[in-house]
Amino acid sequence: MKDDNKSYPIIFIGIAFLLLFISMVSYICIYAIKNERVMFDNSYNAHQQLLKTQNTRGTIYSNDGQILAKTVTDANGNETREYPFGKVFSHVVGFSVNGRSGIENLANYYLINSNATLKSKAEAKENELKFPGDNVYTTLDVDLQETAFEALSAHKGAIIVTDVKTGKVLALVSKPDFDPATILNDWEDITSDENNTQLLNRVSQGLYPPGSTFKILTSLEYYKEFGEDYLDYRYNCNGKFVSGNDTIKCFHGESHGALDFQTSFAKSCNSSYANIALQLDRAKFGKTLDELMFNADLPWDMNYSSSTATCDENLSDGDTMQLGIGQGATTVTPLHMNLITMAIANDGLLMKPYFLEKVVTEDGKVLENFKPSEYKTLMTKDESYFLKNMMEKVVTVGTASRLKGLSYSAAGKTGSAEFKDSTSDSHAWFTGYAPAEDPQIAVTIIVENAGSGGEYAVPIAKRVFDCYFKKSGE
């Protein structure tokens, strides 16, 4: 009789629901806690507005503790965000009204929260003030940033300076720029005009033809396929290279005469590189480009555009030649070029670029300390030595001779990217690092519509390097 009364379905239902609820509650807890930061930064989240009424936005500091952005409250409780350096840091520090950009956006979570001690919170409450938000120390270097800002002067263009061993972003300039303090008033002007690119961060969002800087990649592929045989490469340049109906001309029709592989690179001979490009295995080249983050995501915490460079066995001879010298459909951001340079300078290992050094409460307690992190090995040590060697030659015997004979030794590659077919107008490129023997920083520069890289971009690089080594020499 007892057995008759037992009901297994009830036990089953009970256990089924119990399991269902346990899984649901654990799902909720994990999901909510894991995504807290992401959801917080969503502009639809009302918590932000709530915190804004409770806390004063924190301060952004440079790497040596200079104020880059600070909220000042007047006697009536009105808040204004002040940027002591004006336009100098406009793109990298960004703005925090009408949406956010730059570090103001990246570090928003920290700036808007307050982890001040109870004591200082109580003090603030007593004085009817808001709680002080947490402060952020960045990796940015004021001297380098100012030097880069001034060196670019009135040109349109972009400069990025990074520490190759850690991935710290030391300076980032993009012009045209804006004044973050008055952006609210300028907003209408800036956004009403479609051709206005003041808000575009050219370092990470500007897509340019890479021009001769792309020869770094063409060379890398050649080395991958032919190894030490590159030493036997010979080419005689007469100013142009013809294959079928396609002709590649050297910059300004210059003929470079007899060249080996390294001098082709150093003198940036287009004809020789068109010749080299045709010898490459196109499918393998395409794979190498993908490995170097073309047509893919970049390790970058702000808005960016993906570079495009495609190569496969169906690519025509003409397009392959164009690709080999970084023209045609190929586009790249200065950021991407800088990442590749960083990897070369750091024995092939790319460190993830980052902006935030540490988060500190108003009372000086360190909440979070950000450490350098490895992103990916882009090439072997051997390959990076090969490229380093070539890039040093660019300075000693090639197009970047303005960097020769200084207290430090630099290395790099220039580029003069033609962006219109008919005219000789070109963007001036330089990407390189220094010191050559033990690389510390990587600099990438593009000056729009200026002329040749050797003439216009290299001097800017020199000023940046000068500034850096003057500082570290002190």
Next chain:
Amino acid sequence: MAVYAFFSFLVFIYKGERRRRWIYFLQTVSLFATQFACFIQIIAQTGSKRYFFLLMIQSLVLISTISLFRLVYPDGNRLIINNMCMLLMVGMIMITRISYGKGIRQFLIACASIVIAFIIPEIIFRMAFLERGGWIFAGIGIAVLAILLIYGSVANGSKINFRIAGLSFQPQELVKLIFVFFIASILSRKKDFKTVVLVSVIAAMHVIILVFLKDLGSALLFFVVYICMLFVATNQPLYMIAGLGAGTAASVIAYRLFPHIQQRVAAWSDPWIDIDATGYQITQSLFAISGGGLWGLGLYGGTPTSIPYVEEDFMFAAIAEELGIVFASCLVAVCMSTFLMILLEGYKIKSIFGRLLCVGMGVMYIFQVFLTIGGDSKFIPLTGVTLPLVSYGGTSVMVTIIMFAFVEGECLVRTDERYQEYLKRKREKMNERR
């Protein structure tokens, strides 16, 4: 709250109501401690005295509910009553915080329902006709829903409210009760294949009408309740599997046919795409749940009103935001313990009608909890059902309280069964001695 939740599971370890008495006492203490703490916070934040009076009246009502129940029905299950009071209390605090007027109204309805609930166990104990009313219940249920369907096609709304004397009234909540009675009464007497088919057809009719009423949550609820009751009644896993299979097939067909279902599923799978429109509610709910952190922002510290219909469909999110995930999880644990206790009562009872009634009510309750919390947290698509007892909604609160009262009634039946058995055995022994 955590203490309370802990005790509500500890109850299962101790058998017999008498030995559990000290747990119930501590439970009651922690209940009032929670209530008191919350009201202190409300008063501190608003600085209004009216909340103080509300606190007094509410504690008075809850105390009298708990103690009166013990006096009137010493054989009843006190865990269910305690849990019910706890959930009501949390719900009223949250609703009061969102809107004072609604909080008062919720409180009044709860009071009225509790009064009704006191009579119900007696009704079920005395009146056996409920057990035999099977087809009549089916008729009433279908009729109510059909009227809703016709009325709804005129009024063009998904949630139909009848306004009676200023109080809005949702008939489908009432149908939930009738539905459980209908299945319990029929399947407790006959479970041959023909009856099963017939009952299934009528149950399916309920579900289909609800789908047409665009009340997906209730439709799913009815379906699951029916499957579980059928399983318990027949003891046949085959029915369950067949039922689940049919349910899956029906859902797929419904998904193809109805655009509003597709919309719900799309909003669930990726609410971020259409954050302005279809995804708005769910993303705001997620913001709330994650924004609260472990211990919550404190009452009045969050922004629960940014979620549309927060006091009805998104109570869980509001609680998680202001009282913390830990609190919210404990709340879920309390719901779970209530459910398990109802099942346990159903397991122990001998009358098949009583057992089915308990299972039906229990599943009806817990699955509704599952639908609303799962919907709030993007665990399952949003269906728009309320969190029983906690959410604002007069009919829902009343029906749930009455549901629990029926279960209590079945407890009485069970105690009576045992008593009768005891008497029988005694008589037998006496006979033997003679």
